[in-house]
Amino acid sequence: MSFNSPQFLAFLPVVLVLYALMFKRDHLRTILLLCASYSFYMAWNWKYAGLIAFSTVIDYFLGLRMAREENHASRRLLLIISLVMNLGLLALFKYYNFFVDTLQDSLTFFGAQVHLPHHELLLPVGISFYTFQTLSYTIDIYRRQLGPERNFFKFALFVAFFPQLVAGPIVRAADFLPQLQGKPDASESRLLAGMQRVFRGLFKKVVIADLLAGLAVDAVFENPAAFSSWDLLFALYGYTFQIYNDFSGYSDIAIGVAAMLGFHIPENFNRPYLSRSVREFWTRWHISLSSWLRDYLYISLGGNRSGKARVKFNLMLTMLLGGLWHGAALNFVAWGAYHGALLFFGRQKERAGSAASALRVFVERFVCFHLVVVGWLLFRVSGMENLTQYLNGLGQWTGGSELSKLFYCVLALGLATHFLPAKWGDGFGKRIERSPIPLQAAFYAGVILFLCGISMQAPAFIYFQF
Amino acid sequence: MKLRDLRLIFWIAALLGLLELGLEWRAYQKGWPTQIFGKLEEWAPAGEPEFGPTSDFPFRSRIAPMPKAPGTTRLWVASSSYAEDVQLAPDAIFPGLIETELNAQGIAVDMLNASRGGMDTRANLVDIEELAPDWKPDIAILYQASNDIDVLVLQLLAGESAADEGVVAREDQARSFINPLTFITQWTEGTSAYAHLKSQITTRLTQSRVLEHGLGAEGELRMDELVQSFIDSCAARKIRPLLCTFGTSHDRSNLRDLPADWGDNLFRYNIHLSIEGWIDSVQVYNRVIEKVAARNGVPLADVAAALRGHPEYFRDFTHLSAEGHRVAADAILPVLTGMLKAGTPKPQVQSESD
Numbered sequence: 018m019s020f021n022s023p024q025f026l027a028f029l030p031v032v033l034v035l036y037a038l039m040f041k042r043d044h045l046r047t048i049l050l051l052c053a054s055y056s057f058y059m060a061w062n063w064k065y066a067g068l069i070a071f072s073t074v075i076d077y078f079l080g081l082r083m084a085r086e087e088n089h090a091s092r093r094l095l096l097i098i099s100l101v102m103n104l105g106l107l108a109l110f111k112y113y114n115f116f117v118d119t120l121q122d123s124l125t126f127f128g129a130q131v132h133l134p135h136h137e138l139l140l141p142v143g144i145s146f147y148t149f150q151t152l153s154y155t156i157d158i159y160r161r162q163l164g165p166e167r168n169f170f171k172f173a174l175f176v177a178f179f180p181q182l183v184a185g186p187i188v189r190a191a192d193f194l195p196q197l198q199g200k201p202d203a204s205e206s207r208l209l210a211g212m213q214r215v216f217r218g219l220f221k222k223v224v225i226a227d228l229l230a231g232l233a234v235d236a237v238f239e240n241p242a243a244f245s246s247w248d249l250l251f252a253l254y255g256y257t258f259q260i261y262n263d264f265s266g267y268s269d270i271a272i273g274v275a276a277m278l279g280f281h282i283p284e285n286f287n288r289p290y291l292s293r294s295v296r297e298f299w300t301r302w303h304i305s306l307s308s309w310l311r312d313y314l315y316i317s318l319g320g321n322r323s324g325k326a327r328v329k330f331n332l333m334l335t336m337l338l339g340g341l342w343h344g345a346a347l348n349f350v351a352w353g354a355y356h357g358a359l360l361f362f363g364r365q366k367e368r369a370g371s372a373a374s375a376l377r378v379f380v381e382r383f384v385c386f387h388l389v390v391v392g393w394l395l396f397r398v399s400g401m402e403n404l405t406q407y408l409n410g411l412g413q414w415t416g417g418s419e420l421s422k423l424f425y426c427v428l429a430l431g432l433a434t435h436f437l438p439a440k441w442g443d444g445f446g447k448r449i450e451r452s453p454i455p456l457q458a459a460f461y462a463g464v465i466l467f468l469c470g471i472s473m474q475a476p477a478f479i480y481f482q483f
Numbered sequence: 484m485k486l487r488d489l490r491l492i493f494w495i496a497a498l499l500g501l502l503e504l505g506l507e508w509r510a511y512q513k514g515w516p517t518q519i520f521g522k523l524e525e526w527a528p529a530g531e532p533e534f535g536p537t538s539d540f541p542f543r544s545r546i547a548p549m550p551k552a553p554g555t556t557r558l559w560v561a562s563s564s565y566a567e568d569v570q571l572a573p574d575a576i577f578p579g580l581i582e583t584e585l586n587a588q589g590i591a592v593d594m595l596n597a598s599r600g601g602m603d604t605r606a607n608l609v610d611i612e613e614l615a616p617d618w619k620p621d622i623a624i625l626y627q628a629s630n631d632i633d634v635l636v637l638q639l640l641a642g643e644s645a646a647d648e649g650v651v652a653r654e655d656q657a658r659s660f661i662n663p664l665t666f667i668t669q670w671t672e673g674t675s676a677y678a679h680l681k682s683q684i685t686t687r688l689t690q691s692r693v694l695e696h697g698l699g700a701e702g703e704l705r706m707d708e709l710v711q712s713f714i715d716s717c718a719a720r721k722i723r724p725l726l727c728t729f730g731t732s733h734d735r736s737n738l739r740d741l742p743a744d745w746g747d748n749l750f751r752y753n754i755h756l757s758i759e760g761w762i763d764s765v766q767v768y769n770r771v772i773e774k775v776a777a778r779n780g781v782p783l784a785d786v787a788a789a790l791r792g793h794p795e796y797f798r799d800f801t802h803l804s805a806e807g808h809r810v811a812a813d814a815i816l817p818v819l820t821g822m823l824k825a826g827t828p829k830p831q832v833q834s835e836s837d
Contacts, residue, residue, distance in 0.1 A: 023671035030492050040484045203484035209491060228688070231754070236693035279484065421691035458494030465499065466676065470684030 018060035020270045021223055021472050036278060047170045054179035065141040068106060073176045075102050076151045080165040083158050092159055099155040107148045110140055115345030143183030145342055149309055151176055154190035156313055163191050171197045180274040184267045186285040186305035201279025211276030213446050216464055218269030223472040225431045226263035229255040232424040238397055241407040245415040249407060256397050257390050258431035290435055293381040295359040298389055310339050333357040352395040359388055506675035514570060518673045534573040543573050544596035545582060551619055555591040556823060559620035561607035563630050565802055566598035575805055580812035590823055595620055603630035604709045608716050615720050622822060623722045625713050628729030628768045629801050633752045635702050640695050640755035681751055689750035694757035698764050706768050710775040725818060726776045726783050728769040730790030732797035734762055745800045782818050789814035
C-alpha cells in the first residue's frame with residue numbers, strides 16, 4: 018500500500034479511529050499498531066511479511082540473550098549470528114543475482130564459460146530499511162549502549178512500524194523503543210501538525226516529483242538520443258528535484274503519520290541542495306542512512322582515528338557500500354565511489370580553511386549542487402550505454418526544447434520550495450492551523466481531490482526499490 | 484487521544500462524502516450508471532424486461548432464449564462501449580438497429596450484443612470462448628480499435644514489462660487475502676469524483692508530457708495478430724466473421740476542429756500517445772483490418788468511410804450519436820445481408836506456416 022494510493026486514504030482514518038478507541042490501553046494500542054503495520058506491508062505481498070517476522074523473532078531473542086551474556090566472545094558470536102541472518106537475507110534477495118552476474122561476466126572475460134543459477138524471487142519492499150533498523154538494535158545491545166526490549170510485541174512494532182517501514186527514515190531502537198514505554202504524545206494539535214506534514218509530503222511527491230518524472234525525466238532518460246542538449250540538461254535538473262521531492266516527500270509523510278499517532282521520527286532531510294560541500298550534503302541528505310553508515314560502519318572500521326591511507330579506505334568503502342545499499346547495480350556502486358572520491362578530496366580542501374563571504378557561499382553552493390547533479394546522472398541511468406548516450410547528447414550543445422512549459426513551471430516550483438526561506442511555507446501552514454475546523458476540512462478536502470487528480474497515473478516512490 | 488481529536492478527519496470525510504453524493508446524483512439524473520443510486524433505466528419498459536443484459540441473457544440486446552429457433556441466424560457483436568452505448572436504448576444502437584431492420588426484411592435474426600465498456604479484442608475472444616458454445620452464434624461482427632490501441636500503447640510505449648508488472652500486480656492482489664484493498668481501489672475508481680478528476684486534471688496533464696506519435700511497425704504487426712486471432716477463433720467455432728473498419732469523429736484533415744474535451748478524452752486511458760499518433764494508429768488499424776479481411780476472404784464493412792467527415796455522427800471522438808449508429812448500421816447491413824443470402828464460405832484456421 019502506497020501513501021499516495023486510495024487504499025491508504027481509507028486505511029489511515031480507520032487506524033486512527035481504532036487507535037483513539039484503544040488509546041488508553043497500552044497493550045491493545047501496541048497490538049493494533051502492529052496489526053496495522055503488518056496489514057500495511059502485506060498489501061504488497063503477504064508472503065514477505067514472514068521475512069520481517071523472522072528477523073523480528075531472531076533479533077528479539079538474540080537481543081535478550083546478548084544482554085544477559087557476560088562473556089565477550091559469546092556476545093560477539095551472537096552479534097555475528099544477527100549480522101549473518103539479517104545481511105544474509107538481504108544478500109540473498111537483493112544482491113545474489115547481481116553477484117552471480119558479476120562473477121559470471123568476470124569468468125567469461127577470462128575465458129571460462131560457466132552458467133551460474135539465478136533466483137526469480139521478488140525483492141521484498143523495504144528490506145534494506147528494516148534490516149538496518151534491526152541491526153542497529155543488536156549492535157547497540159552488543160555495545161552496551163541499549164538494554165533489550167522485553168515485550169515482544171513492542172519490539173515487533175519497532176521493526177514493522179508502518180509509517181517508516183518501507184522507505185525510512187531508518188529509526189534506531191534507542192530513539193523509538195523508549196516512546197513505547199509510556200503513553201504516546203497524541204493530541205489534537207499534534208494530529209493537526211502531523212496531518213499538515215503529511216499533505217506537505219504528498220504535495221512534494223505528487224505535484225513536484227511525479228510531474229517532473231511524467232512530464233519529461235522518464236521520457237528523456239528512456240531515449241536520450243532523441244533530445245537536445247538543452248532538454249538533457251534540464252531533465253537532469255528535473256531528476257535532481259524529482260528524487261529529492263520523492264524521497265523527502267515520503268519522509269515527510271512518514272514523520273507526519275507517526276506524529277498523528279503520537280510518535281517522533283527523526284528528520285531525514287534538511288534542504289540538502291543548500292550544502293556548501295559534499296560532506297555537508299551528507300549531513301542533510303538521507304540523514305538517517307548517512308548517520309547509520311557513520312555510526313555502524315565507518316566508525317566500526319576505525320573512522321578518522323587511523324592513518325591517512327586507512328581513513329581514505331574507510332571513507333571509500335563506506336560510500337561504496339552506501340551506493341550498493343541503494344541497489345544491486347554497477348551504477349549505484351559508481352555513484353557511491355563518486356561521492357566517496359568527492360568526500361575525500363573535499364576533506365583535503367576543507368582543511369585549507371574557509372572564511373565565508375556571500376559570494377564564496379554562493380559559489381560553493383553552486384559548485385556543490387552541480388557535483389551532486391552529476392552524481393544523480395550516474396544514479397539514474399539504466400546502464401553504460403544509456404550513460405554514454407546521455408553524455409554524448411549533453412556534449413553536442415544542441416538547442417531547442419520538446420519539453421512542455423508545465424515541466425519548466427514544476428521545475429521552478431521545485432527550486433522555489435527548496436531554496437526560498439522555509440518560514441514562508443510555515444507561515445501559510447500556521448494560517449491554516451488557526452482557521453476554524455470546517456474551513457480547514459474544506460481546504461484539505463480540496464487538496465485531496467487535487468492530489469488524486471494529479472496522482473492517478475503516478476508511479477510508486479523511488480526509494481521503494483531500495 | 485480521544486475520538487474528538489479526530490474531528491478534522493470526520494469533517495473531511497463528510498465533505499468528500501457529500502461531494503460524491505452530489506456528483507453521483509447528477510450522474511444518475513443524466514442516465515449514467517452510479518455506485519450509490521444504480522442506473523436510471525429510462526428506456527426500460529415496465530414489467531418484464533425486453534432487453535438484456537439480465538442474469539440469464541448476458542447481452543445488451545433483445546432477449547432471446549438460449550436454444551436457437553429453427554431458421555434463425557444468430558448475430559454476435561464483439562465490440563466495446565461504442566456498441567454497448569449505455570446512453571441510448573438498446574434498439575437505438577447499431578446492433579439493435581441491424582436486428583430490427585433484418586427482421587423487418589423477413590430475415591429472422593437474433594442479435595447477441597456482447598459488447599461491454601472497456602473490452603478489447605482479447606476480452607471479446609474470451610467471451611466467445613466462454614459464451615459462444617451455449618449461444619451458438621452464426622456470424623460475429625468485430626468493431627474494435629481504440630481499446631486495442633490503448634493496450635498496445637501500454638505494451639509498446641510503456642514497455643512490455645510495465646504491462647506485465649500490471650498483470651502480476653493484479654494477480655498478486657487477487658491472491659492476497661487483503662482483498663478489501665482491491666475493493667477500495669475498484670470502488671474509488673468507480674466514484675463520480677474520480678471520473679471528474681480524471682477528465683478534468685489527469686487528461687490535461689497528460690498533454691504536457693513528451694508523447695509518442697505512433698506505435699511503429701511492431702504496433703501494426705500486433706494489430707494484425709489480434710484481428711487474425713479473432714478470425715481463427717471464429718473459424719474454430721464455425722462462426723462466420725465480419726470485420727468493420729473503425730470510425731472516428733475527426734482525422735488528420737479536420738483535426739483542428741476537434742473539440743478540446745473530445746481530445747482530452749483520449750488521454751483518460753492513454754498517457755503516451757499524442758492525438759496525432761492516436762489518429763494515425765486508427766488509420767493503421769483500419770489498413771490492417773482491410774488487409775486481414777482480404778487475406779482471409781472475410782467480408783468487410785467500411786464503417787469508417789460511411790462516418791468520415793461527419794463529426795455530427797459522434798458524441799465524442801469514438802462514440803456514436805443516434806444518427807451515427809444509424810449510419811453505422813446502414814454500412815454493415817448490406818454486407819451482412821449479402822452474407823446471409825449468399826452464405827459466405829467460412830474462413831480456414833491459419834496454419835502455423837501461414
